[in-house]
Amino acid sequence: MTSTAARRPALASTARAGAAALARGWRAVAWYVRELMGEGAYPAYVRHHERTHGTDHAPLTEREFWRSRMAEMDADPGARCC
Amino acid sequence: MTSQPPPSTIEGRADGLEPDPALPPTELPAAERERESRWTLPKILLWSAIALLGGVAWVMLAIVRGETVNAIWFVFAAVCTYLIGYRFYSKVIERYITRPDDRRATPAEVRADGKDYVPTDRRVLYGHHFAAIAGAGPLVGPVLAAQMGYLPGTIWIIVGVLLAGAVQDYLVLFFSMRRGGRTIGQMARDELGRIGGTAAIIASLLIMLIIIAILALVVVNALGESPWGVFSVGMTIPIALFMGVYLRYLRPGKITEVSVIGFILLIAAIVAGGWVAETPWGAELFTLDRTTIAWGIIIYGFIAAVLPVWLLLAPRDYLSTFMKIGVIVMLAGAIVLVRPEIAVPAFSEFAGGEIGPVFSGSLFPFLFVTIACGALSGFHALIASGTTPKLVEKERQTRFIGYGGMLMESFVAIMALVAAISLDRGIYFAMNSSAAATGGTVEGAVAFVNSLGLMGVNLTPDMLTGTAEAVGEESIVSRTGGAPTLALGIATIMQQVFGGAAMAGFWYHFAIMFEALFILTAVDAGTRVARFMLQDSIGQVIPKFKDTGWRPGVWITTAIMVAGWGYILILGVTDPLGGINTFFPLFGIANQLLAVIALAVVLAIVAKRGRSYVRWLWIIGVPLAFAAVVTITASMFKIFSPVPQVGYWANHLAFRDALAAGETSFGTAQTVEAMEAVVRNTMVQGILSIVFVTLAIVVVITALIATVRAIRAGGGENHEDAPVASRRYAPAGFFATKAEKALERRWSELDESVRPVSARH
Numbered sequence: 001m002t003s004t005a006a007r008r009p010a011l012a013s014t015a016r017a018g019a020a021a022l023a024r025g026w027r028a029v030a031w032y033v034r035e036l037m038g039e040g041a042y043p044a045y046v047r048h049h050e051r052t053h054g055t056d057h058a059p060l061t062e063r064e065f066w067r068s069r070m071a072e073m074d075a076d077p078g079a080r081c082c
Numbered sequence: 083m084t085s086q087p088p089p090s091t092i093e094g095r096a097d098g099l100e101p102d103p104a105l106p107p108t109e110l111p112a113a114e115r116e117r118e119s120r121w122t123l124p125k126i127l128l129w130s131a132i133a134l135l136g137g138v139a140w141v142m143l144a145i146v147r148g149e150t151v152n153a154i155w156f157v158f159a160a161v162c163t164y165l166i167g168y169r170f171y172s173k174v175i176e177r178y179i180t181r182p183d184d185r186r187a188t189p190a191e192v193r194a195d196g197k198d199y200v201p202t203d204r205r206v207l208y209g210h211h212f213a214a215i216a217g218a219g220p221l222v223g224p225v226l227a228a229q230m231g232y233l234p235g236t237i238w239i240i241v242g243v244l245l246a247g248a249v250q251d252y253l254v255l256f257f258s259m260r261r262g263g264r265t266i267g268q269m270a271r272d273e274l275g276r277i278g279g280t281a282a283i284i285a286s287l288l289i290m291l292i293i294i295a296i297l298a299l300v301v302v303n304a305l306g307e308s309p310w311g312v313f314s315v316g317m318t319i320p321i322a323l324f325m326g327v328y329l330r331y332l333r334p335g336k337i338t339e340v341s342v343i344g345f346i347l348l349i350a351a352i353v354a355g356g357w358v359a360e361t362p363w364g365a366e367l368f369t370l371d372r373t374t375i376a377w378g379i380i381i382y383g384f385i386a387a388v389l390p391v392w393l394l395l396a397p398r399d400y401l402s403t404f405m406k407i408g409v410i411v412m413l414a415g416a417i418v419l420v421r422p423e424i425a426v427p428a429f430s431e432f433a434g435g436e437i438g439p440v441f442s443g444s445l446f447p448f449l450f451v452t453i454a455c456g457a458l459s460g461f462h463a464l465i466a467s468g469t470t471p472k473l474v475e476k477e478r479q480t481r482f483i484g485y486g487g488m489l490m491e492s493f494v495a496i497m498a499l500v501a502a503i504s505l506d507r508g509i510y511f512a513m514n515s516s517a518a519a520t521g522g523t524v525e526g527a528v529a530f531v532n533s534l535g536l537m538g539v540n541l542t543p544d545m546l547t548g549t550a551e552a553v554g555e556e557s558i559v560s561r562t563g564g565a566p567t568l569a570l571g572i573a574t575i576m577q578q579v580f581g582g583a584a585m586a587g588f589w590y591h592f593a594i595m596f597e598a599l600f601i602l603t604a605v606d607a608g609t610r611v612a613r614f615m616l617q618d619s620i621g622q623v624i625p626k627f628k629d630t631g632w633r634p635g636v637w638i639t640t641a642i643m644v645a646g647w648g649y650i651l652i653l654g655v656t657d658p659l660g661g662i663n664t665f666f667p668l669f670g671i672a673n674q675l676l677a678v679i680a681l682a683v684v685l686a687i688v689a690k691r692g693r694s695y696v697r698w699l700w701i702i703g704v705p706l707a708f709a710a711v712v713t714i715t716a717s718m719f720k721i722f723s724p725v726p727q728v729g730y731w732a733n734h735l736a737f738r739d740a741l742a743a744g745e746t747s748f749g750t751a752q753t754v755e756a757m758e759a760v761v762r763n764t765m766v767q768g769i770l771s772i773v774f775v776t777l778a779i780v781v782v783i784t785a786l787i788a789t790v791r792a793i794r795a796g797g798g799e800n801h802e803d804a805p806v807a808s809r810r811y812a813p814a815g816f817f818a819t820k821a822e823k824a825l826e827r828r829w830s831e832l833d834e835s836v837r838p839v840s841a842r843h
Contacts, residue, residue: 036210081219
């Protein structure tokens with residue numbers, strides 16, 4: 001009796017730890033995929049802007065940022081490999 | 083520029099990088115590094131086990147060679163050898179050649195602008211770099227090389243990458259990073275002077291054109307007479323347009339989201355392709371001959387290169403990255419799960435000769451030229467000196483990104499080889515022998531393949547028709563170019579994991595789509611890059627052409643570049659001798675010559691760094707010498723060989739003499755027009771061979787002169803950016819060591835106002 005009672009919270013905590021590990025793993029994969037696809041470019045720009053320009057002028061909005069990025073890519077697309 | 087004496091060499095660590103006492107160290111102290119690299123018992127056991135497993139795998143492949151060999155040994159041999167090469171050889175290069183200094187800020191830190199120069203997490207940058215270097219090349223080359231049996235290809239892919247390919251990528255990345263991300267062309271001009279630099283730039287422009295043409299030829303061959311393929315690959319255009327509009331107007335920046343949507347649409351397009359190809363109208367509308375498809379790609383290439391990038395290029399790039407990583411992970415998993423038995427001999431009947439049906443020429447040098455990208459790829463020098471060096475966070479990470487990224491590409495090549503050799507050899511040769519040999523019919527293919535006298539091969543018409551039916555194609559005879567063979571191999575492996583025989587058609591077209599996607603992106607981007615180079619060159623004479631916003635200039639230069647590769651593409655498609663088998667060597671030679679140029683530039687750079695580097699120059703000298711000998715010999719064969727199947731000019735003269743003698747058919751050319759086509763094609767191929775090899779020899783000679791001069795003088799001019807003290811820290815490899823983690827923690831505990839910004843959350 002005592003042993004099962006003792007085991008139950010242990011089991012529950014293992015399950016919780018497992019779920020937390022899974023959630024962490026999922027977040028890591030989601031982070032990696034987003035960064036790999038280049039989605040992190042805008043947040044990175046905003047952080048850079050805050051650090052260097054502070055509140056002098058507002059950063060580009062997300063829409064403006066991606067437009068300027070595409071315009072730059074138009075001017076210099078960079079090679080893709082064979 | 084200035085009258086100062088040349089700056090001193092780079093023998094020791096740079097001075098004047100006093101760390102800010104308010105910050106934790108910006109590099110792991112040497113003592114800590116030393117302590118962590120000390121050998122402990124568990125480490126010795128681990129590396130012994132890796133070495134042992136790799137050794138056993140090589141023994142299984144090279145010596146035991148029973149009736150069949152299991153594909154898993156290829157995986158073990160490759161992975162264990164890569165690990166050993168990465169752990170030991172790349173560290174030698176780091177220690178004696180690059181000598182990174184984490185106290186120095188990288189261009190990403192010095193010039194941080196939140197856009198082009200952004201310190202990027204090393205693991206993310208590894209993925210970016212890999213996605214940028216990996217394309218159709220490593221998938222196609224090994225498939226063609228399988229003609230000679232599995233062993234020569236396997237050895238070159240695995241050993242070649244350790245000693246040549248990864249060395250080139252790593253060094254170009256590192257030296258470009260030290261120069262603020264200068265391109266290989268600019269570095270060539272800086273280090274080799276005007277002549278060598280100009281030759282390098284012309285060579286890269288021409289090579290780009292030939293590479294686009296031959297990749298396009300691979301797609302044309304995969305889609306010819308295939309309504310399913312034409313429909314599903316054609317659908318990528320509207321899908322990409324939709325994604326472009328979605329990202330521009332509906333939800334800017336939601337790249338992952340739109341890529342998932344695009345991927346689902348892509349799968350739907352593949353499934354729908356199967357239905358459409360079954361209907362009479364679908365079959366009629368989408369069954370196109372190869373010349374029509376080639377013209378379609380030429381027109382597409384022009385339009386795609388003048389449209390704004392957000393509409394077509396960028397969204398297809400996202401799709402292609404998504405597919406690339408996904409499929410490669412999936413294929414690796416499937417090979418490990420299925421573990422196909424390989425019946426192909428280690429050395430085939432063609433390994434000793436020079437007239438194999440897939441590509442002609444002897445094992446040395448043509449095997450090394452054919453495999454191209456998986457072992458050593460000059461094209462990577464363009465990538466490693468483009469975007470990646472502007473994003474590196476710390477100098478020490480270049481080993482993981484440059485050397486490690488190339489190891490992954492080599493692994494892709496090994497998987498492509500396994501997929502190709504898991505097929506029945508009879509089917510392999512029926513697919514990869516040119517229509518000139520098989521007549522393009524099942525009966526012709528059966529007769530031709532059985533007449534080759536291959537051991538254990540007994541091809542029947544049923545095998546060919548049955549396989550074609552299983553993958554939903556009209557015919558699989560003479561589907562040259564490597565892509566269909568690889569697709570069939572992937573389909574055979576994947577259907578054993580997902581879906582069974584009913585899914586074979588889906589997987590086949592999935593693989594075709596996957597390759598076509600990369601190639602079309604490469605065609606589009608390559609045309610744009612070539613156009614910029616041309617605009618820049620014409621701009622020297624007519625300044626208006628330099629203005630990239632001037633539309634007529636854009637159209638004219640794009641048209642010139644498209645005409646350049648389009649001409650070669652049409653020649654390849656209409657070639658009476660088969661196309662791929664005569665043109666692919668040009669692709670391989672061009673790509674390897676670019677590698678020779680890149681290695682020659684790096685050799686000069688390292689020699690100029692000072693006396694203590696001279697002893698280690700062999701690290702670059704060996705792959706440079708090997709690649710130079712291979713490509714120059716291959717070019718010489720192509721130019722001077724008296725065997726018509728090998729030498730372009732021998733073939734040219736044979737056909738010209740036959741025409742002069744009034745003959746109306748010669749060899750595989752049945753008409754006078756076909757004979758004239760051969761005369762013309764062999765001349766173009768012959769001239770291109772001469773131009774390439776001349777340019778490469780010029781670059782190598784100028785590089786050797788620069789190198790010898792630097793060795794005599796004990797060093798040379800240093801073109802690196804002036805060192806700037808770094809104010810950030812990040813670990814070097816994929817996994818952070820204990821000491822690295824501890825140091826990282828100290829940085830993360832800093833006050834928000836002094837902590838460096840990064841692309842990490």
